[in-house]
Amino acid sequence: MKTKKITALVMAVLLIIALCSCSKSNKKQNVQLSSIMTQINKECSLDNMIALETADQMYKQYEIDAKDIKSFSAEVSSDSLNQNEVVMVEAQSSDAMKRIKEKLENSYNKKLDQSRDYLPDEYEMIKKCTVSTNGNYVRMFISDNAEKMTSIYKSYF
Numbered sequence: 221m222k223t224k225k226i227t228a229l230v231m232a233v234l235l236i237i238a239l240c241s242c243s244k245s246n247k248k249q250n251v252q253l254s255s256i257m258t259q260i261n262k263e264c265s266l267d268n269m270i271a272l273e274t275a276d277q278m279y280k281q282y283e284i285d286a287k288d289i290k291s292f293s294a295e296v297s298s299d300s301l302n303q304n305e306v307v308m309v310e311a312q313s314s315d316a317m318k319r320i321k322e323k324l325e326n327s328y329n330k331k332l333d334q335s336r337d338y339l340p341d342e343y344e345m346i347k348k349c350t351v352s353t354n355g356n357y358v359r360m361f362i363s364d365n366a367e368k369m370t371s372i373y374k375s376y377f
Contacts, residue, residue: 251357251376253293253308259372261295264365266304269295282323284309288316290356303331303342305362306369317356324351324360331362 260266272278272294275286281296294307307324311317328351335343351360352370354377361369 257293268298270298307360309358311356320358
């Protein structure tokens with residue numbers, strides 16, 4: 221009788237393990253940052269933006285090393301009075317993610333400091349924005365539409 225109970229318990233545990241390992245993961249794989257950017261551009265009005273297309277451009281803009289970047293999609297305002305920036309980076313590793321986050325936070329803080337006295341409306345907008353991470357992904361949305369951009373971004377994960 222004891223053997224049957226133990227066998228039944230072992231079978232139940234194995235069945236649970238099998239079912240859990242076959243269940244759909246909550247995290248979507250192979251997120252295409254360019255697809256997120258396309259969706260953001262469709263749903264949010266961003267005028268006079270320039271796409272950063274190379275790792276060299278990312279280094280010049282944010283001092284992010286190319287070796288830390290797995291993929292990215294970024295656009296910055298071509299107008300010096302407009303502080304809009306949309307930056308999404310997939311890092312090579314968790315250590316790379318930390319370095320990228322630090323570089324984007326430095327850029328964010330610099331923008332905040334520069335606009336404080338000269339562009340009060342832009343300063344208030346920037347204050348509401350953040351640099352955030354999700355696994356090895358780092359994002360910085362500086363825009364009046366940052367909340368909507370974040371919602372779009374999160375829908376891909």
